[in-house]
Amino acid sequence: MSSKTEAQPSTPVPPELRADCGDCFGLCCVALPFAASADFAVNKAAGTPCANLRADFGCGIHARLRDKGFSGCTVFDCFGAGQKISQLTFAGQDWRRHPENAPAMFAAFPVMRQLHELLWYVTESLTRPEARPVHAELRRTRAELDRLTRGTAEELAELDVPAIRARTNELLVRTGELVRAAVPGRKKRNHRGADLIGARLTRADLRGANLRGAYLIAADLRGADLRSADLIGADLRDADLTGADLTGAVFLTQSQLNAARGDTTTRIPDGLEPPAHW
Known part of the structure; x- marks a missing residue:
């Protein structure tokens, strides 16, 4: 982990x-x-x-x-x-x-x-x-x-x-x-249900963002800050989470991680496991 x-x-x-x-x-x-x-x-x-x-x-x-x-x-x-x-x-x-x-x-x-x-x-x-x-x-x-x-x-x-x-x-x-x-800082981004397929979100500040049901298929999320983001129903198939920080992400499931790409630098919540293919 x-x-x-x-x-x-x-x-x-x-x-x-x-x-x-x-x-x-x-x-x-x-x-x-x-x-x-x-x-x-x-x-x-x-x-x-x-x-x-x-x-x-x-x-x-x-x-x-x-x-x-x-x-x-x-x-x-x-x-x-x-x-x-x-x-x-x-x-x-x-x-x-x-x-x-x-x-x-x-x-x-x-x-x-x-x-x-x-x-x-x-x-x-x-x-x-x-x-x-x-x-x-x-x-x-x-x-x-x-x-x-x-x-x-x-x-x-x-x-x-x-x-x-x-x-x-x-x-x-x-x-x-x-x-x-509860996340400190400015107003949090609302990308609920957004079409972010293939989006370039490298090092994006998405801390506390609403990504419920967002389409993040093949999105470039390398180094992105996804701490405390709401990810329920988000489609992470082939999303690149290399170096991304998902600690404290809300409603992130193991199946979502299994669908994505990442590596040892990807930070994930306690209780979930890095997929074998990372």
Whole structure:
């Protein structure tokens, strides 16, 4: 892990929100579709097992995914939804030995994944002292989200996920605003949803900036100051983070780092890891 420039809260990685492929029935390799592109070498329909999925639900090319044209797999994160569906919702009954469960299992997985993603963001929000004014609401929301994840497959299928996301997002927006407001200095930049594809942002001062949902694909962020920036939903595919400082960045996930480029001089939040390809 690179050295840090300032004190910061640890990005939470509780076990239940960390993907554990050993306890999952390869759900991301079966339930989800993908199209032949720069991220995937072939087309695959939803509900169809990937040709690289082994009988034990492991990946046959896991160590060579990027070389084989499956970089999209290296940046996907289920936030622990796979093992929750496999071991709790379906009590360890896999879709191969119990094919009658397959349709419901595959339908429940993307719902659970969204709930777990929200749990990740809410849990991180609760580590932010600046967000203390909304901590009580965040705790109530976390408890409700956790309760929903423990429902049956049928109950999961009936959830109004967009409405749940909208309600939760109000708290996440407020968290980001509170964290960014605590950053000293001039008014913070607002690049929410901005098209910054390929932008030259070398050594840019983006400390405390709003980059929610920004398109930073292949952006040059070498040496940029991204401390305490709100990066929820930002697309960092092939962004160059060499020498960038992301300590204290809000809502930065491991999958975003995995999609980007960087090196040993890139400073990242505690709790996240430098990707193997850096």
